[in-house]
Amino acid sequence: MIAAFFERLNDVHGLNFSIFYDAFDRSRFLTGLWTTTYICVVSILASLAIGLLGVWIAGSNSRFGRLVVRIYVQFFRNTPPLVQLSFFYFAVGGLLPTVSDGFGGQSPLVSGTGWAIIAFSLFAGAFNVEIFRAGIEAVPETMVEAAESLGYTRFQLWRQIVLPLAFRICLPALNNNLVNLVKTTTLAYAIGVPELLYAASQIWSEMFNVREMMNVLLVTYVLLVAVLVWVMHRWEKAMRIPGYMP
Numbered sequence: 546m547i548a549a550f551f552e553r554l555n556d557v558h559g560l561n562f563s564i565f566y567d568a569f570d571r572s573r574f575l576t577g578l579w580t581t582t583y584i585c586v587v588s589i590l591a592s593l594a595i596g597l598l599g600v601w602i603a604g605s606n607s608r609f610g611r612l613v614v615r616i617y618v619q620f621f622r623n624t625p626p627l628v629q630l631s632f633f634y635f636a637v638g639g640l641l642p643t644v645s646d647g648f649g650g651q652s653p654l655v656s657g658t659g660w661a662i663i664a665f666s667l668f669a670g671a672f673n674v675e676i677f678r679a680g681i682e683a684v685p686e687t688m689v690e691a692a693e694s695l696g697y698t699r700f701q702l703w704r705q706i707v708l709p710l711a712f713r714i715c716l717p718a719l720n721n722n723l724v725n726l727v728k729t730t731t732l733a734y735a736i737g738v739p740e741l742l743y744a745a746s747q748i749w750s751e752m753f754n755v756r757e758m759m760n761v762l763l764v765t766y767v768l769l770v771a772v773l774v775w776v777m778h779r780w781e782k783a784m785r786i787p788g789y790m791p
Contacts, residue, residue: 547565547566548565548566549566550565551563551565551566552566560757561752561753561754561757562754562757562761563748563752563754563757564748564758564761567752570748570752573744573747573748574741574744574745574748574761576739576744577739577740577741577742577743577744577745578741578744578765580658580738580739580740580741580744581730581740581741581769582769583658584658584661584662584665584730584733584738584740585726585727585730585769585773587662587666588661588662588665588666588669588726588730589669589723589726589727589773591662591666591670592665592666592667592668592669592670592673592722592723592726593670593673594670595666595667595669595670595671595673595674596669596670596672596673596674596676596677597673597677597708599614599617599618599670599671599673599674599677600614600674600677600678600681601703602614603615603674603678604678604681614674617667617671617674618671618674618675620671621667621668621670621671622671622672622675626664626665626668626729626732627732627735629664629667629668630660630661630664630665630732630733630735630736631735631736632664633660633663633664634657634660634664634736635736637660638653638654638655638660641653641654641655642654657733657736657737657738658733658738660736661730661732661733661736661738661740665726665729665730665733668726668729669722669723669725669726669729672722673719673722676715676718676719676722677711677715679714679715679718680710680711680712680713680714680715680718681707681708681711683711683714683715684706684707684710684711684714688706688710689702689706689707692705692706709784712784713781713784713785713786716777716780716781716784717781719777720774720777720778720781723773723777724770724773724774727766727769727770727773728766728770734746741762741765741766742762745758745759745761745762
């Protein structure tokens with residue numbers, strides 16, 4: 546019924562939403578949607594891990610570790626994500642050896658999708674370090690001193706007191722950064738990763754339905770971001786302590 550509706554919409558009004566009635570176009574679009582979702586999920590999880598590791602090292606007694614984290618944050622925060630992605634894919638990727646693809650050919654050790662995940666994770670991770678640092682610095686010093694007086698180790702202090710409180714403080718900023726990360730994944734188009742924008746461009750270049758596919762793209766990204774925002778709000782609500790946070 547849906548396919549028939551969109552076929553008639555194309556025939557009568559010239560609005561060609563081919564992904565709803567053409568199996569090949571639909572397959573390409575769903576592949577792009579899956580690739581974008583995969584990059585988003587893995588990059589978000591990796592950027593959170595990088596952010597936590599970075600802020601842990603930044604708060605350690607190691608001067609070298611703090612220097613490395615400071616350089617990392619400044620480098621990835623102050624350079625365009627497209628330049629970072631191109632650097633990893635063309636400069637770093639070109640130095641790595643190739644591997645057999647099982648059909649007598651050679652393929653890169655890290656795929657374009659892999660480089661996109663690495664670049665986006667490091668990019669968002671640099672901002673997460675600063676977001677977590679701001680949240681940790683907002684934790685009342687009296688709570689930290691009380692825990693230290695009870696004999697908490699640094700790991701116990703972070704796991705049981707600092708991070709649970711810091712997360713509640715930094716979740717709004719973290720939410721914004723992760724939403725930006727989802728939108729940044731369209732840059733993977735530049736290195737040929739078959740994500741949503743790449744799949745849509747393939748479809749409109751053959752079907753000449755740029756206007757329709759752009760509308761589909763916008764709606765799809767609105768839905769992807771809406772899902773992420775809903776999850777983050779649920780998390781924020783679950784961690785709320787009455788009287789502690791506004």
